[in-house]
Amino acid sequence: MAEERRRRIMTLLRENLSFDAANIILERSGEGDKKSLFMRGLCIQGDVKNANQRVYPVNEIGSAVKNINEQITGGYSVLGELDHPDDLKVNLDRVSHMITEMWMDGPNGFGKLKILPTPMGQLVETMLGAGVKLGVSSRGSGNVNESNGHVSDFEIVTVDVVAQPSAPGAYPTVIYEGLLNMEHGHKMLEVAADARGSLTAQRYLKKGLVSLIKDLKI
Numbered sequence: 001m002a003e004e005r006r007r008r009i010m011t012l013l014r015e016n017l018s019f020d021a022a023n024i025i026l027e028r029s030g031e032g033d034k035k036s037l038f039m040r041g042l043c044i045q046g047d048v049k050n051a052n053q054r055v056y057p058v059n060e061i062g063s064a065v066k067n068i069n070e071q072i073t074g075g076y077s078v079l080g081e082l083d084h085p086d087d088l089k090v091n092l093d094r095v096s097h098m099i100t101e102m103w104m105d106g107p108n109g110f111g112k113l114k115i116l117p118t119p120m121g122q123l124v125e126t127m128l129g130a131g132v133k134l135g136v137s138s139r140g141s142g143n144v145n146e147s148n149g150h151v152s153d154f155e156i157v158t159v160d161v162v163a164q165p166s167a168p169g170a171y172p173t174v175i176y177e178g179l180l181n182m183e184h185g186h187k188m189l190e191v192a193a194d195a196r197g198s199l200t201a202q203r204y205l206k207k208g209l210v211s212l213i214k215d216l217k218i
Contacts, residue, residue, distance in 0.1 A: 013154070015045070017043070019133035024041040024136070027040060038100070042108055043109050046108050049149060053149045055151065056154060058107045061108070067155065079092075080158040083162055090157070093120075094120055097115050099113055102156075113161070134161050136160065139157050
């Protein structure tokens with residue numbers, strides 16, 4: 001039994017941070033009228049148990065950040081999407097930005113995202129310009145120790161730009177974070193908002209939430 005608890009499972013890892021939690025700073029850089037918009041801030045937290053009950057050791061984050069920077073300096077474009085998908089693949093039709101650099105500050109990994117003139121990038125720039133607070137979500141893979149939540153063999157694939165539900169406080173934190181990180185979970189949050197005025201929709205949504213709660217073991 002003890003051995004089973006120590007079992008490690010490689011999994012898709014996504015960690016969401018709100019605009020404020022990530023301390024996002026917006027800045028423009030470039031020449032003339034062609035200045036690009038950048039988002040700079042916290043991308044992943046280290047040495048602390050997050051809302052998903054996972055702990056990323058500093059050395060794991062440092063190694064992952066170093067790998068991203070080596071890709072960038074090697075000429076590889078690390079692209080990110082608007083709203084994270086349900087796998088590790090980067091979909092070109094959803095690309096909104098590219099990571100220009102990442103760095104460590106204390107136990108945490110920070111990054112700088114350049115908003116691109118793609119359809120999704122233009123949407124991001126328009127929303128940010130209108131005052132919409134968009135968050136970030138690291139997307140990668142690693143082994144999660146089931147007994148203590150510690151992550152090993154961590155690799156960052158990218159950092160996505162994600163929307164924040166209008167009232168995240170309406171959900172218990174563990175359920176909210178679980179929804180954001182489960183397959184199609186962000187769609188369930190959208191359905192939850194739309195279901196407020198429909199009893200039929202609420203009954204349908206209840207089945208999905210009951211299944212999620214059982215999986216979360218809360």
